Structures are given as C-alpha cells and as structure tokens.
Amino acid sequence: MRLALTLLRRKMPHGNIFIGKDRIMPKIKEGHMKNVKNRLQQEEENMFYLRNPYLTLDQSWGHAKELGKHEKWLRNKYLEGQKCKPNVTIEERYKTLRTTDVWD
Template sequence: MQLSQVLMVWPKKMPRGNIWIGKQQMVRKVEPWHLKALNKDLEREKKNVHYCLNPYLTPEQERLGHEERNKNLPRIDQLAFKIRKAKIEATHFKEVRVEEGIAKLKHNVSWE
C-alpha cells in the first residue's frame, strides 16, 4: 500500500476501491467492545502463563503418575484391534445356531 499517496489525497477525495476490504483501507475506529475483548484476551493469557509458571504438580510427580497410569493400559493399536475384532464378530461372523436355521426352514417349507 502506498501510504503517502493515500494521506495526500484523503481529505480531498476518497481512496480508490473498497475502503473496508480493499488494498487502500480506511482504518476503523476503536470501539469499547474492541478494548473489552482485548482486555479479556490479555487476562486469559496472564492466567495461562501463571498456570505454566506455577504448575499444580512438579515434573517429577507428573512423570511418576504418568508411568503408574500407563502400566495397566493396553497400547492404542492393541485396543483398536480388540474393538475391530469385537465389531466383526458381532456382525459378520456371529454365531448361527441350528435352531435358527430350522426355524427358517419351517417358515419356508411345509414338512407335511
């Protein structure tokens, strides 16, 4: 953007193009809700920095707890395999009992 040209021309005539989204934009006025949102973001960042600098657990405590939690848990790929296997066994390879087959025959074929 050629700022000097815009500044020299602005009081006399409007800049070329769309003044809200174009290359030569007019600067929007700062409203109270803009400042409120900015202050809210700053407060959130301050809290996040405070949590990072003053953690609830020390890194050593966190490491020990993480090891203890992961002792009994299966690996992700093993868990995914078990879930897939259970789904396939429940849908495609489910057990079909003899009684069910006979019931279908009784429905379709008369024995007398």
C-alpha cells in the first residue's frame, strides 16, 4: 500500500504551483502557437505602419488647426465646467445655522 502511494504520487513543487522556479509549466498546444504567430504578425504590421507613417512631418504640421481640434477641446472643457457644481464657501454652508441665532 505504501509503495503504491509512493510510486503513484506526483512530485509537486514547493510553495505556490503557479509561480517561482519550481512552478508547474502548462503544456504548449498548437492553438497556443497559432495565437503567438497571429500576435507576432499583428505586431510586425503595427511596426510597419509606425516606420512608414501616412503623412510626412511637413504634411502633418498644422493638421489639427485645420480640423479645428483646439476649438473643439476648448468647447468640451467649457461644457465640462458647466456640469460641475458651483463653488460654495463655508459661510454659505453654515448660513442655515445662523437663522436660529437670536440676540436680544
């Protein structure tokens, strides 16, 4: 009985089984390799577009001004400011307490 348990027992790593130098590594399957290849292809395509931009620096200079991006940004900031509650001072907060103050 003891011999069977010893022979059938699987060696487990010390500590957490998912981290450290003695961790149990998952088996790599073909689906994993396919995902890695797809991610590498996507990364290579992204690097290609970063190396070869659509517009040159001279062409891209001032394109935001042509599109009116700064004005849109200013308008959005103004609208966000309108949504905020107005500033309230401490005197305004405690004004209701002063109504019960009666001086003879």
